[in-house]
Amino acid sequence: MRFFVILMLIFNISFVYAASKKLPESAQEIQLSFATTVKKAAPAVVNVYSRKLVAARKSVFDNDPFFKQFFGNRFGRSQPREQNSLGSGVIVDASGIVVTNHHVIKDADSVRVVMADSQEYEAEIILEDERSDLAVLKLVTKGETFTHIEFADSDKVEVGDLALAIGNPFGVGQTVTSGIVSAVARTNVGISDFQFFIQTDAAINPGNSGGALVDSLGRLIGVNTAIFTRSGGSNGIGFAIPANMVKRVVSSAKIGNRVLRPWIGAQIQSLNVEIALSLGLERPDGILVRAAHRDSPLYAAGIKRGDVISAMDGISVKNEKHFRYLWGNKQIGDSITLSILRDEQRMEYDVAMLGAPEEPPRRTAIIDGNAPFTGAEIMNISPAVIEEMSLPLGSVGVIISDININSNAQAYGFEIGDIILYVGEVEIKEVADLLQASATNRQTWRLSINRGGRIINSIVNG
Template sequence: MKQSKLKTGLLAAALVAGISALAGLAPSIEAQQEAQPIDRLSSSDRAAVESIRTFSDGFAAVASLVTPSVVTITTQGEVQAANQSPFPMNDPLLQRFFGDFFRNPQQGQGRTVPLNGLGSGVVIREDGYIVTNNHVIRGADEFTVTFHDGEEMAAELVGTDPRSDLAVLKVNATDLQAVELADSDDVRIGEWVLAVGSPFSANLSTTVTAGIVSAVGRSSVGLNQYEDYIQTDASINPGNSGGALVNLYGEVVGINTAIASRGGGSNGIGFSIPSNMVSDISTKLITDGRVSRGYLGVQINDVDPDMAEAMGAKGAQGAFVQAVQDGTPAYDAGIKDGDIIVELDGQELKDSNDLRFRVAQIPPGTMVSVKVIRDGREKDLFVELAEYEDNPTAAVADPNESHNESLGLTVEPITPQVQRQLNLQNADGLVITSVSPRGPAAEKGLRTGDVILEINRKAIGSLREYREVLSNAPANKPVLFLIQRGEATTFVAVRPE
């Protein structure tokens, strides 16, 4: 009996000991289940990883602040199909066999084709105002805005500014989450930024990529008339146009507008319109429906070191005056051909683009001071700026060429060198030397190297005739060009912006 009780007591003791042992092991098993790979690192390595995780948390926090304010914009419209026939439209043999079709090259051009587009936009006011790129909405008449939560709203066009490639839409809302616009003058090369937009497809809306500011003040990129871009290596792709470039404070420093790419995708070179320009242009569009700019009335070029030395200037800064147009503010103020404009309102000028850009930002009617170098001496003048008008001869860089912003092309006379390069039989007409990538001329297939023989059925042999015919063309109607490309000629109708 005593032996049985002893066995029972020992068994009970063993059970208690076993339970106690398991209880003692429980915390270590739980800890093992919660262990992460990072726990296998040394303390110094863990600290390094934690600092990166904190950095990553910052990106995530900024993205969560901005994505509700970045929208996807889809557009619908119709465009007139261009006649891209490779045949010589004035060939007598073709006219004999095909009759009126080749006597009337506009026949068949009335056909329209659908125009559908995709881009991004940024809410800048809680009462429904959204900024985007002009090229996102150009040519369309219906606009749909999709928010990050999937809600769709129809939008109306408030105004556009093709020269800066900005536009403003409005949706019927009063409680949207708007972004904060930063002072883009404070943007520093090397600082981190996020790009937010809808690349390639509406299914990829509010995509966020990261990079740094690669450069500021980029001009002469050849995209628009007024350029002062922030360059970034944050990935920007087609569809990102109109999206936000954001600093690590959650402020928008720019509106993404273009990429430099050979294949159409991101190569780490993207351009963003700085937020200060966005604020200025969008405010004018919302308030007035248009953008007015100051106008000086000079043809200007950059100053190279040899020219600076020859003109007695201290350095190769400022804008060299090639020509002053009669009756303009510059003419009335006494600015002369050969002057170098080195200061505007007490601020030094870097180059001709700097002058053009800063004059455009000043309201018409403003009196400004201008410092010029003439015959090696500085001279102070005062100019009352006029309003810039869509004048094809205004403020171009070369008096021997003519740029038309509303058509998106630049032409110049055919020199013997150009005639040899293009293998032309004669020097009739004007040669197209550049075509704005997103302009009306490019949309209709005009290219650099094309020769303009006629405009609105009038022969063109000089810049004077070119400007005269365009200035007398009916407003808001297509301009009919007769173009020679190689040995073929074709008519192309281009509707100005």
């Protein structure tokens, strides 16, 4: 009797389970796959191989007089070594324009692109945009045209949409993985200045960087750039740079070698619960304007300190990173409408997109001689430099923009982004001041620098 009851129970459970599922009703539904989408998109996804020569460390015996006496300069002579990296890329124009991640080709001496059909082409780097972690390549061809992927409007991507990741993980060959869009507007990933990503659970692994994230129609919704992992492999948390940002960078590459973004020229911050409540808001959505440069587009439009920006062109602003992403996708010369809350009154302002002024001119120079700064590239700070290097609003003076390897500046511990305030008693207001101060012979150097808002005073021997 017990056996019969168990059988009946299993039968009833099976019947309910089967009834709750919709079975395929046609041969087409049984054979449903993403093959058509993959055939459309996959030929436009390529492998990107970059190569660079890295200076080898000097031998500890290079400057040893004993070994030099017996071996001359032959002992320990260091040779540069070759370093290769592999990533993926996406052809986005029939003329052979390829977009990939900046970290895939950073400091490369040469770049080679291998197509899905194994054809190989040399590629020129026509634009590097470290702020967005994107780079644009141009295939060196004899006039061939290429299959390319069309851009989707990534602002219309929704959580739950189908997502296919195409790339070359671990160098095993072109691979397609499927998933969904797990989240949009994902921030705090720590990859680029524009912290705004599409998250997907489609498997993304090393080698997928720069590959395509496409929708069900084979259109590009993002460029795969990073994964969250503790093991080095995919854990179902991958991030892609939205296609609208990619499209903006590619458009810039077609007309120049840098991305000219409109200038915000203001100090802004995300709202928190306390600020939102103090302003009479139900939710902490939007951004607070804390200060605005008097030459900035916001100031010129009439936006004031204490204003809350709640929307841009009708799109609700979630936080500071969302605002910077939306702003960064605009072009100089565009006009936008910002929705503002001021003294519990809602209003709208039209804002003209302007470029950051180069005043004073940056006058880039590399310091030579025997000063502690030797080998550092320096420039005057202007609103344009503040925007490019994400400096605090109101920064002035001279900043280190690059440091040569094995230089005095590197040995003394200077860092990119250091602002030189004083050399001895001399205040450094412009590049000419630091060049003149560095040309003097000193036994000791008293230095004052600003590093990330912290003032460092030090004395070093000449």
